[in-house]
Amino acid sequence: MLTLALALAAALPSAEQCRAVAGNPEAALAQSIGLQGYIYGYPMVDLLRQRHNETHRVAAEQPVAAPANTMAIYPHLLTPETQGQLRAANVDTLYLNAWLDLSKGPVMLDVPAMGDRYYTLAFMDLYGRPLHIGTRTNGGATTRYALVGPGTPAPEGAEVIRLATDTVWMLGRVLAVAGPDLERARELSAAIRFDGPSGPPVEAAEPLRPFDSLLFYALLNEALRGVPVRAGEAGLMAMFDKAGFGPGAAFDPASLSEGQKLGLGCALRSGPGVLSQRGFRPTHVRNGWMWSSNIADPGFDYLLRAEAARGGYVNDPEESIYPAAITDHRGEPLQGGRRYRIRFAADGLPPVDAFWSITAYDRATSQLMPNAIGRYTIGDRTDGLVRDEDGSLTLHLSSSEPPEGKANWLPVPATPFHVVLRMYLPQKDALDGHYAPPQIERIEP
Structure with missing residues (x-):
């Protein structure tokens, strides 16, 4: 991964510089591919950013920090003071947070009997797709699961949950009501356990901010090199390779021409506006x-x-x-x-x-x-x-x-x-x- 110093050295071009891209074919092509990469890779980069910021101590007041394959529990129903990085957080449940690394083999998950208390554990792969375990799927019964990444053999003796990527964010929710019920909800949450190779211990680090520098494409390259190519996307990945950040490339900003750096930087500058103006179309x-x-x-x-x-x-x-x-x-x-x-x-x-x-x-x-x-x-x-x-x-x-x-x-x-x-x-x-x-x-x- 690029250091923050290198990322800052590759700050985004100005709006005036980006207006001149049309007259530079190399920059225009890089901007076109880079914008597609920004849209495609937004969930991947955002999740890798969040993984770093929640498996390191990046702020004194951050609500959770834990190694990979280890549960962290938000101890309170959320308030403005305790919501941390969560966006549009609910105030109905305790949140459980974990970052899973399935690259070294299955991670076992044990959940206790939850009775009629609502809960769900949502496992988010790097594509931003959820898979749920909880009240709806097991009726609140005691259950043992094996969480398995792509291409990994499934173990015996547990219900197998296969995930599409080895890096997975788990965000759990356990219904809680302020007052005496809150402590019972905490006890049940603490009884949900992961058993797998633990990641490095939590250490202090600078937070990752990849959306305002070429660090975005370094993280996207890291993600794409670690996931299987999905059916129907081989041509898109080949185009990303041509721009230097696809799964068959090793992203190196030092090897980019000035036109390529300009185009990719301008793609990052225009990307947020594209998302906010077009992304969500309700059904x-x-x-x-x-x-x-x-x-x-x-x-x-x-x-x-x-x-x-x-x-x-x-x-x-x-x-x-x-x-x-x-x-x-x-x-x-x-x-x-x-x-x-x-x-x-x-x-x-x-x-x-x-x-x-x-x-x-x-x-x-x-x-x-x-x-x-x-x-x-x-x-x-x-x-x-x-x-x-x-x-x-x-x-x-x-x-x-x-x-x-x-x-x-x-x-x-x-x-x-x-x-x-x-x-x-x-x-x-x-x-x-x-x-x-x-x-x-x-x-x-």
Whole structure:
């Protein structure tokens, strides 16, 4: 891997330099291939960045740091102070975090009996595709698994889970409620164990920031050299080889011409704008809420895959669905200076077999923001919710306490914000798109 000093030496070209690329054929070609590499490789580079930053001590306040093949547990339900690098984090569960290295052989996983407590362990390969183990797959029973990478023989005596890449991020969620239940959730989380060759001990290091230098292509090259070429992608990989960062190349910025460096740098400069303007295309838009039924397996839609990673990664729809809303019933962006309400009819609550919740995030960062009552989610497990006389449920969203009081109030950031409705173990009506959450109605101003 390139050192940070080398990465900083290859800082991105200026916007003015990039405007001149069209007149330089070598730079234009490198920019074209580099942009495709940026879109294709975004999940890979982002995950390798995160792996480094969570298997090293890169900040005094970071919430988790553990060697490979070792579980780290976020000890609290998340708040603005403890959310760390997680984007659009939930406030319903304890998070469990692990980085797996399957290159040296299988890693065994033992889970205890979880009973009727909801949990899921989501294993994310370098392509950003999830595979789940948990309540939905084993009914909460004690189970022993063998986690196996591509091309590795499967051991006997355990249920085999085969992953597409040797590097895997595991993000687990165990339902917890603030109060006495939280300690029981911690005990069960601590009983989930990995058994495999441990990685190097955690040491202090500088954080990786690969999206603003040619370090991006060094990390992408590292990833591509370590994964099997997927069916239908041989031609794309050959093109990446030609640019110096494909699986058959060894990326070396010193060997690049000035035109190639310029083109690749300009690809990194333009890449974020391409993702934000085109990446996410929902398959469902209902009452202002957007979600996609194919985001967990986007196939060859690399833009969708990259935008999903940029937004915080996804689960299989059968595990959970996360409709998001950024506008009110008038189609105007949600703003922290306004008051809103969501009214669920008595028979119109989210159809789930586990639970549901709504959380608000700062739109620019997808982060939780502090509020006066320390409430960051509201849903079917919120104490003290008050139903209307007809059995409906009206939730109030505002940055200051509404006239109706705190009972049904979800505090939102004072900034522009978006909201996410989480439906855990969604029922058929939610999976097939027949259920639509009610619109977010602006009350004032």
